[in-house]
Amino acid sequence: MFTTRPTLQGTFGMVSSTHWLASQSAMAVLERGGNAYDAAVAGAFVLHVVEPHLNGPAGEVPILIAPAGGEVRVLCGQGVAPAGATVAHYRGLGLELVPGTGPLAAAVPGAFDAWMLLLRDHGTRTLAEVLEYAIGYAEHGHAPVERVGETVETVRELFETEWTSSAEVYLPDGKPPRPGEPFRNPALAATWKRLLAEVAGAGDRVAQIETAREVWRSGFIAEALVRQARRPTMDTSGERHSGTLTAADLAGWSATYEAPATYDWNGWTLCKAGPWSQGPVLLQQLALLPPELPRYGSAEYVHLLIEGCKLAMADREAWYGDAAEVPLAELLSDEYNAARRQLVGDKASHELRPGSPGGRTPRLCAHAGLVASGEPGFDVLGVGEPTVAKRPTSPVPGEPDVSADGGTRGDTCHLDIVDRWGNMVAATPSGGWLQSNPVVPELGFPLGTRLQMSWLEEGLPNSLTPGRRPRTTLTPSIALRDGVPVMAFGTPGGDQQDQWQTHFFLAVALRGPVRGGLDLQGAIDAPNWHNDSFPGSFFPRGMRPGSVTVESRTDAGVVEELRRRGHDVTVGDAWSEGRLCAVARDPETGILSAAANPRGMQGYAVGR
Numbered sequence: 001m002f003t004t005r006p007t008l009q010g011t012f013g014m015v016s017s018t019h020w021l022a023s024q025s026a027m028a029v030l031e032r033g034g035n036a037y038d039a040a041v042a043g044a045f046v047l048h049v050v051e052p053h054l055n056g057p058a059g060e061v062p063i064l065i066a067p068a069g070g071e072v073r074v075l076c077g078q079g080v081a082p083a084g085a086t087v088a089h090y091r092g093l094g095l096e097l098v099p100g101t102g103p104l105a106a107a108v109p110g111a112f113d114a115w116m117l118l119l120r121d122h123g124t125r126t127l128a129e130v131l132e133y134a135i136g137y138a139e140h141g142h143a144p145v146e147r148v149g150e151t152v153e154t155v156r157e158l159f160e161t162e163w164t165s166s167a168e169v170y171l172p173d174g175k176p177p178r179p180g181e182p183f184r185n186p187a188l189a190a191t192w193k194r195l196l197a198e199v200a201g202a203g204d205r206v207a208q209i210e211t212a213r214e215v216w217r218s219g220f221i222a223e224a225l226v227r228q229a230r231r232p233t234m235d236t237s238g239e240r241h242s243g244t245l246t247a248a249d250l251a252g253w254s255a256t257y258e259a260p261a262t263y264d265w266n267g268w269t270l271c272k273a274g275p276w277s278q279g280p281v282l283l284q285q286l287a288l289l290p291p292e293l294p295r296y297g298s299a300e301y302v303h304l305l306i307e308g309c310k311l312a313m314a315d316r317e318a319w320y321g322d323a324a325e326v327p328l329a330e331l332l333s334d335e336y337n338a339a340r341r342q343l344v345g346d347k348a349s350h351e352l353r354p355g356s357p358g359g360r361t362p363r364l365c366a367h368a369g370l371v372a373s374g375e376p377g378f379d380v381l382g383v384g385e386p387t388v389a390k391r392p393t394s395p396v397p398g399e400p401d402v403s404a405d406g407g408t409r410g411d412t413c414h415l416d417i418v419d420r421w422g423n424m425v426a427a428t429p430s431g432g433w434l435q436s437n438p439v440v441p442e443l444g445f446p447l448g449t450r451l452q453m454s455w456l457e458e459g460l461p462n463s464l465t466p467g468r469r470p471r472t473t474l475t476p477s478i479a480l481r482d483g484v485p486v487m488a489f490g491t492p493g494g495d496q497q498d499q500w501q502t503h504f505f506l507a508v509a510l511r512g513p514v515r516g517g518l519d520l521q522g523a524i525d526a527p528n529w530h531n532d533s534f535p536g537s538f539f540p541r542g543m544r545p546g547s548v549t550v551e552s553r554t555d556a557g558v559v560e561e562l563r564r565r566g567h568d569v570t571v572g573d574a575w576s577e578g579r580l581c582a583v584a585r586d587p588e589t590g591i592l593s594a595a596a597n598p599r600g601m602q603g604y605a606v607g608r
Helices: 021-030 036-050 087-091 111-122 129-140 145-154 158-161 165-168 186-199 206-220 220-230 247-251 281-286 299-319 334-341 364-374 492-509 518-525 555-562
Strands: 007-009 011-017 060-067 071-079 256-258 261-265 268-272 415-419 424-425 479-482 484-490 547-551 568-572 581-585 592-596 604-607
Touching: 007 011, 007 186, 007 518, 007 604, 011 021, 011 036, 011 581, 011 592, 021 281, 021 604, 036 060, 036 129, 036 186, 036 415, 036 424, 060 111, 060 129, 060 268, 060 479, 071 111, 071 492, 111 129, 111 206, 129 186, 129 206, 129 479, 145 158, 145 424, 145 604, 158 165, 165 555, 186 220, 206 220, 206 247, 206 256, 247 415, 247 592, 261 281, 268 281, 268 492, 268 555, 281 299, 281 555, 299 581, 415 581, 424 479, 479 492, 484 492, 492 518, 518 592, 547 555, 555 568, 581 604
Parallel strands: 547 568
Antiparallel strands: 007 592, 011 415, 011 604, 060 071, 060 424, 071 256, 261 268, 268 479, 415 424, 479 484, 484 581, 581 592, 592 604
16 A cells, blocks of 8 residues: 555654654664653753744643553643632633633743653663753754744734744844744753753752752742743733743652553553543544444444444543543543443434533533534634644645734644663643743743643533633553553644544554554555534634544546535645554564654654
């Protein structure tokens, strides 16, 4: 079968990420004797430099780890709402939604501490060894991908008139980063060099990492983050607001480990972050599948997955969040899904239909009910994060909507690694992108905006609540066969992440092997699709009931049949759906494999 690239195979180590420089930097760490976790930290900090429109150090990251011979764990790098981030405070400012940009949308930054915990507990290299790649690219420059400059150009007016500290980094001499010309972020390089200088005398490797965590939480980095949060900043409301982040918020939070949510399907076990993320949506989609599936890729197959996704996403809206107990066992139970499966008919549903797990009555927020009813005047083109890194003029719904008041979103990154010892990691870094908040002048990176995913309505599982995580869309995956980790995968894409990952996983599971192993590249390259039939997680949180967006490579007969079944089908570009990455390990042979997404022209897998 033709694919854009081969599925790589080897025995030493494999890396796949959304940018080739991150992939190769991580591989360099493996070559120097580091393990998968050392490599992941090095690759992640490079992603902050080379994909600044997609993630940053003050963003967030869920990380799934599968240590050789150990149990899969979730390392949660999703920060919580600050103590002052209450529904009453935001409502008192006249807001009905958390702004999509600015310090009011900033949670406690989570990514940095999560990477430090991973390095401390599972890595073997020093902090200086893993940061050298990011420092080098920030200080001496790298050739930026087109989308960085295109993104900066869309927010030029905002940067020049309001977020001037961002203009200093991303519009030097009035020009955005350009392909083929070195782009530098000297402030970011200086931040990491100062950090290393402050931890140098702390003692051994672990002591230095612990000192770095303290510098982030209460040292010069914390002080700069809090100063920035307090500056009145223009946001998507069209007004200037100060944030709620305090020194106490930063000092009192740390990343944590927890057990994954899991579901068994046809000999596989899928591991995801819990319902503070949207991860269980993938598990619910599998639970909703009938015992016998239609032919892979047929219109009936695509229709079945679309309709199952709608039901799972409706449950996400009604039940997922960190502000309440989530009845996940019931949501994944055979009895519940057998009943829900009966709701899937031959025609496309245009309704938002959450279920009643354990007899509970579902409750949707008022805004979700408003957009589900098609309230006149609501801008459905504001749904979600960008599907891929494409030009801002793309007509595909879900693309950025950028204006001078900061009305823009960013997307996300991903990386997967497996080493020769069998250690495996999947991580989806995001947030803290250049469009989220002004660059902190002293640091070279901005705060994040993940609180925009919380509702300003009391009593919901995802209500804005101090000390609680906003329900994130970030959702890496690890898959086991017969209890043994065999595959790590994931994608950027906001609300689309667990749609594309479900399609990818089923393609791997249902299609035949390649060269004796999993057909990772074939599953990534297969025509993909998504739907927006539920409230989006990003400001302004619209939806398109009955919508489906497919790649133009999709068989014309499939498109025609979907329309006949009542789907509102948009045909997008040939390579426009998803930015998947994947690595795998065959536990019987020890053969490692990897693949990466050709869409967006950035992702690359490397290995040997």
